[in-house]
Amino acid sequence: MSVTAAKGFTAAGIAAGIKENGNPDLALVVNTGPRRAAAGVFTSNRVKAAPVLWSEQVLESGQVSAVVLNSGGANACTGPKGFQDTHATAEKVAEVLGRGAIEVAVCSTGLIGVLLPMDKLLPGVEKAAASLSEHGGEKAAIAIKTTDTVHKTSVVTKDGWTVGGMAKGAGMLAPGLATMLVVLTTDADLDNDVLDKALRAATRTTFDRVDSDGCMSTNDTVLLLASGAAGVTPEYEEFAEAVRQVCDDLGQQLIRDAEGASKDIKVEVINAATEDDAVEVGRSIARNNLLKCAIHGEDPNWGRVLSAIGTTQAVFEPDRLNVAINGVWVCKNGGVGEDREKVDMRYREVHIVADLAAGSETATIWTNDLTADYVHENSAYSS
């Protein structure tokens, strides 16, 4: 299903030879119209990959005819040549589709600091274009995998219209955004301003709160394309909720497939004075390596939660903090609470609630545990 679940889209995923192991590494998603509205959000890292710099320009017009995505190389920190390569890729897609290059978004993922093998990528674009299909969404989702063990897709179908999408991401998962490429499509008939509003609202509470390892990517891109092929214009609220659901589902899939992780940790901050406070505290907890190790060891070490909260600027009094792990309030009023032996941590999902007792705002951050497998996978990645 994926990006071709909505009407008005074709897609393809092929092996262009960018990856040395011969796995699929090039995906193409084409909006066949009648409308070609689009919105995008990009990494907030100030070191941006060439395809991000290019696609930001493309999105300024609010119109995207196609997205070309490659795995096997991030084309980040590659200087002027890297940008020329991105431009050449867009030109090639434009040529084979008979559109303008400025309507072609480009996404890349893989190792930073390596130029892409353009002698393989450009012929790959022709090969991908030749295999475009209304059923190509699955293959496209597979072709953008890097260290992902599974491909990620999601679809929400409403009354006469659909939002679908694909995502890749397994490491460098942190906000603003979470190292990933995501393409969402819809056949709803909406203009780019509505798409932009719905996409920003959705990513703010989904992908932006997926913080697997605290490391922010140079390539993150989330695109939402609308073909209008369903001929239906849904109410904004209903559409925004559908986009949020697909983003939330894909974000959860990212967490479940995070490199080396053995636990998925939901950090829920409640009773904060402001939503910003809740997010700051949630991130601080989610990024505490000692806590992440403890969770890996199935150790409900709430002292590490408190020491993480204590590093923030949020409104709270230390002696009013409460912490629950998997439903057991192991910390009450900043001190020892219920018996920690009661905490059952055998399952993959772990739920931490931090009660700041300072207001009524809340936020949830998703993260993973820190494991020897994560260390192993990331100490051997580029070598």
Place this chain on the structure above:
Amino acid sequence: MSVTAAKGFTAAGIAAGIKENGNPDLALVVNTGPRRAAAGVFTSNRVKAAPVLWSEQVLESGQVSAVVLNSGGANACTGPKGFQDTHATAEKVAEVLGRGAIEVAVCSTGLIGVLLPMDKLLPGVEKAAASLSEHGGEKAAIAIKTTDTVHKTSVVTKDGWTVGGMAKGAGMLAPGLATMLVVLTTDADLDNDVLDKALRAATRTTFDRVDSDGCMSTNDTVLLLASGAAGVTPEYEEFAEAVRQVCDDLGQQLIRDAEGASKDIKVEVINAATEDDAVEVGRSIARNNLLKCAIHGEDPNWGRVLSAIGTTQAVFEPDRLNVAINGVWVCKNGGVGEDREKVDMRYREVHIVADLAAGSETATIWTNDLTADYVHENSAYSS
């Protein structure tokens, strides 16, 4: 040597039975005068352990007669009872030494959220007092170890006066300060204002820039005690430099003994617009888990350095950044530089230079790699 290298101090280290394994766990450092001036800096974590709350009050007078330190329990997040226990410990020390409790600083280290076994600690104070000696510095340094594999001491002797000290710390090493207890002593004849100024200047560029794992402690304490027993009042600059040297040496020892680490990483940021920029960038690099894994794998993955720099607010242009790893400029002008194969990473010490090309300020942050041993040690600590 340690805290008894300077004249006018006695110390002891004994096993009080706080640690279940019978290892030494209680240290006592006594200033025998004639002067009892002191200064202290404490964790900036807002969740502060009871002994920190107590010792902050003690230091307000600028006078400390003794420091009692226990390992085997942090007495953090222990509520009013925890504070009462700290107070009772100070009272006991005061009683056996014939001083006032308000002149007794207390330090604790170990697991958060557990009350101390006062039935063992208080008799331990008597036992420690009975074994106080002018040669007790080494035993005191041993008694404050937790996961430390070695005890840490340092001494600088100048013309007629000395600064010496001991430190413990191996995990939760991060600024503000670096999870540790440090007691420094000097026989120089100086008042507490001078001690305070010298200590703050020294810790700002030493312990505060030791960032092994990004996790800030609830118990960090660095104390500097002056006995005046040498009868010498050195120039401020010379004294401050001696304190800085001892702090720097102890900080390096903390890094070299960090839990599970296989590499000591010196992150040097140069040509920053401001010192704050340099520190922010240095910390961002030092806390990047993906980079720390790469260094563990002896992989000069400079792309991860750039992605870490990109998350900061420092002044820089992405296409002017340069990065050297162990002397090889692997990144030039934001792109590929010298051949990464030239980087020799076989040794424990790794030197990363990040050139922001934005000014003339500099800062150095010390950190460690991220290893499976770190994960193992910290996933099993409290269980």
